[in-house]
Amino acid sequence: MQRTVNFFQEVGRELRKVSWPKRKELTNYTITVIVTVTFFALFFALVDLGISELIRLILE
Template structure:
């Protein structure tokens, strides 16, 4: 039981050392992630459609 208590105390100490992002930074990072995900979604959709169409042309 003492090991578990010690573990959680150490976790608490380490969490106080964490450098948390500001609200402005968090908003910026969130928007960046959403834009990148949307870009790659669009990119892979176009690539998938292109490959599918190429395969259809070859098989016909």
């Protein structure tokens, strides 16, 4: 039991050392991630659509 308590105390000490991002930085990072994920989702959807059409043309 003491090992578990000691572990969580150490976790708490380490979390106090973390340099947490400011609100503006966090907002910028979040927007960057959302834009990047959206871009790649659209890109791969278009590539998938193109490949599907190409296969459909070949098989007809």
